[in-house]
Amino acid sequence: MNTGVEYTSVRELRGPLAVVDKVEGVGWDEFVLLTPDTGAPRHGLVLEVDRGTAVVQVLEDTAGLDPGRLRAAFTGSPLRVPVGPGWLGRICNGRGEPLDGGPPVFGGAASAVGGRPVNPVRREPPADPVLTGVSAVDALTTLVRGQKLPVFSAAGLPHLELAAQIAAQSTAGGEPFCVVFAAMGVTHADAGFVRDALEERSAAGELVLLLNTADDPVIERILTPRIALTVAEHLAFAEGRHVLVVMTDMTSYAEALREVSAARGEIPARRAYPGYLYSDLASLYERCGRIRGLPGSVTVLPVLTMPAGDITHPVPDLTGYITEGQIVLSRQLHARGVYPPVDALSSLSRLMRRGAGPGRTREDHLDVAAQLLSALARARQVKELADLVGQAALSPADRGYLDFEEAFARGLVDQRKDELRPLDQTLERAWQVLLTLPRGQLTMLPTEFLDAHLRTEEG
Numbered sequence: 125m126n127t128g129v130e131y132t133s134v135r136e137l138r139g140p141l142a143v144v145d146k147v148e149g150v151g152w153d154e155f156v157l158l159t160p161d162t163g164a165p166r167h168g169l170v171l172e173v174d175r176g177t178a179v180v181q182v183l184e185d186t187a188g189l190d191p192g193r194l195r196a197a198f199t200g201s202p203l204r205v206p207v208g209p210g211w212l213g214r215i216c217n218g219r220g221e222p223l224d225g226g227p228p229v230f231g232g233a234a235s236a237v238g239g240r241p242v243n244p245v246r247r248e249p250p251a252d253p254v255l256t257g258v259s260a261v262d263a264l265t266t267l268v269r270g271q272k273l274p275v276f277s278a279a280g281l282p283h284l285e286l287a288a289q290i291a292a293q294s295t296a297g298g299e300p301f302c303v304v305f306a307a308m309g310v311t312h313a314d315a316g317f318v319r320d321a322l323e324e325r326s327a328a329g330e331l332v333l334l335l336n337t338a339d340d341p342v343i344e345r346i347l348t349p350r351i352a353l354t355v356a357e358h359l360a361f362a363e364g365r366h367v368l369v370v371m372t373d374m375t376s377y378a379e380a381l382r383e384v385s386a387a388r389g390e391i392p393a394r395r396a397y398p399g400y401l402y403s404d405l406a407s408l409y410e411r412c413g414r415i416r417g418l419p420g421s422v423t424v425l426p427v428l429t430m431p432a433g434d435i436t437h438p439v440p441d442l443t444g445y446i447t448e449g450q451i452v453l454s455r456q457l458h459a460r461g462v463y464p465p466v467d468a469l470s471s472l473s474r475l476m477r478r479g480a481g482p483g484r485t486r487e488d489h490l491d492v493a494a495q496l497l498s499a500l501a502r503a504r505q506v507k508e509l510a511d512l513v514g515q516a517a518l519s520p521a522d523r524g525y526l527d528f529e530e531a532f533a534r535g536l537v538d539q540r541k542d543e544l545r546p547l548d549q550t551l552e553r554a555w556q557v558l559l560t561l562p563r564g565q566l567t568m569l570p571t572e573f574l575d576a577h578l579r580t581e582e583g
Contacts, residue, residue: 129198130159134191135177139387140343142168142180144196150178153238155203158182161193167219168196169203171388181384183219183343202238205351206231207358212302213329215319218336218348235358237350239411248414250448253479254368254423257293257544258286260466260537263554264493265451268479269296269366269421270414272447274374276440278433281453284314285541286464287372287427288321291331293544296366300420302359304332304369306352308345309376311338332356338376345380353411353422360420367420369412372427374405378439394438402442409446449473462538468500485547488573492554495568496532499561503529524561531557 133145142158156168158180166189168180180196205220208231215224222228250270255262267273277283291303303325307318315335325331332355336348349371356367371377378397385398393399412424426447430440433455444450449472457465473479481490503525510518510526518526536553539545545553555577558566566574 130195131197132195134158134194134196137182137186137189137191140182140186140341140384141171141387142182142186142191142194142196144178144180146176147173147178147198148176149200150198151200153202155199155201156180157197157199158189159195159197160189163188167203170198171384179388181343181346183341183347185341202236203347204234204236205229205354206233207235207355207362208232209359209363211332211355211359213326213331215326215333215335218306218308218334218340218344218351220334220351223335231358233358235354237347237354239350239354239357239407242413242415246416248416249478250414250421250423250475251478251484253297253485254366255295255297255547256290257295257546258290258464259539259545259550259553260464260468260471261290261451262545262547263489263536263550264468264496265449265466265471265473266476266480266485266489267294267423267425267473268475269423270412271449271473271475271479272409272412272424272426273449273451273473274440274443274447275425275427275451275453276435276443277427277429277453278455279429279431281429281455281458281465282463282541283427283429283453284310284317284372285321286453287370287425288318289464289541290425291368291370292322292325294368300363300365302330302332302365302367304334304352304356304359304367306334306336306348306369306371308336308348308371308373309338309380310335310373332359342380342383345377346384349374349377349408353408353424356422357411360422361415361418364419366423368423368425370425370427371408374426374428374443375431375439378405397438401438402445405439405442406446409443448475457533457537460533462533463541464537464539466537468497468532468537469504486551488569489547489551491569491573492551492558495558495566496536496554498568499525499528499558499565500532503532521562521565524565528557528560531560 135143135145154170158166166184168182171179250268252269254267356369359365360367382397412422414421452467452470454465454467506522506525
């Protein structure tokens with residue numbers, strides 16, 4: 125432990141980094157207190173140590189600091205934050221400092237923000253749904269407790285509105301539930317929107333809100349999701365809650381990582397991102413799940429914007445390798461005024477069968493979802509054909525698929541930004557959309573389900 129030992133050998137300040145010479149016994153990821161002669165102390169983390177020289181990333185701005193008048197005290201342990209239910213109902217910045225005028229957050233214990241690796245043998249497979257009240261998600265890409273399911277968006281699309289709506293409405297079917305919302309690199313207007321949208325959940329003591337705005341230090345942006353996940357893990361596995369962690373925008377996080385990597389002089393990889401971008405993202409996403417013998421679960425919903433809408437960009441590309449599906453937003457649907465503009469055929473929840481169906485949602489759920497996607501794929505083919513030959517040349521059956529596609533977008537996907545749709549209402553809307561097609565086209569639905577709904581329609 126180096127507590128109480130201060131070094132005055134700060135050689136230089138390089139952007140958000142401080143280089144300290146002649147250090148001994150200092151380890152990677154160690155927490156550092158930097159004290160200037162005048163002004164507030166700064167905090168930092170050790171990025172690397174080599175031959176007695178430590179590189180420290182400063183969590184606050186280094187502007188105005190003089191290396192010759194700076195003292196660095198190494199604590200001998202990683203950065204830790206208090207954990208416990210005291211976080212619920214609080215609004216803090218990206219470092220966990222209160223923004224709501226309240227006292228600092230206290231907890232009965234403290235945990236390292238880097239987390240602890242979970243023995244894979246103790247992991248339980250994700251199971252049971254997290255119901256969001258958003259029809260396009262609940263019906264076709266069901267979110268499962270313990271899953272990591274990203275939202276792929278682009279500039280100008282309402283991904284923040286969708287993330288806030290999911291955070292405000294989600295439930296775990298009556299079991300203890302809460303949301304940890306980590307916003308990274310957002311504007312002050314967007315931060316205000318998130319606070320207003322989640323006010324009710326915060327007042328109910330079911331929300332932890334961490335806000336890192338665009339003008340906050342870039343290093344804080346790297347810390348924000350780690351603090352969010354550390355708080356969520358304790359609420360889940362020690363307090364027995366099902367926790368949904370919403371992290372937006374992961375592209376802002378990756379750009380912060382790139383900026384720090386450049387300041388360190390590291391050799392860049394694809395699109396100038398560091399070569400360890402994959403493992404760094406995995407160190408965040410893989411902190412979700414369920415653990416055998418412990419209550420609760422951590423479900424992660426990362427939101428990321430694809431620069432120029434490019435799904436092959438490194439951030440969405442690597443995210444896709446780590447996560448279990450994706451929810452993709454569409455510019456075309458957004459232009460038609462459909463909210464949320466979820467492209468159902470590009471979206472996928474690979475764990476949906478673990479969270480939906482008999483005993484979990486409804487017996488007909490998986491069959492209805494399969495039939496919707498099959499009909500939607502056929503409708504898209506018909507639409508492309510109509511662009512070539514014109515609608516007049518289509519058969520009556522094909523024109524019926526064009527009507528189905530419009531009914532799907534308007535009758536099922538489209539909803540208000542503050543509308544909470546129960547799952548039964550979502551699935552009944554799905555049936556109404558499907559029954560716009562002739563019975564002979566609904567080959568993926570069991571006869572007993574079809575008969576029951578046709579009787580209901582006739583009655």
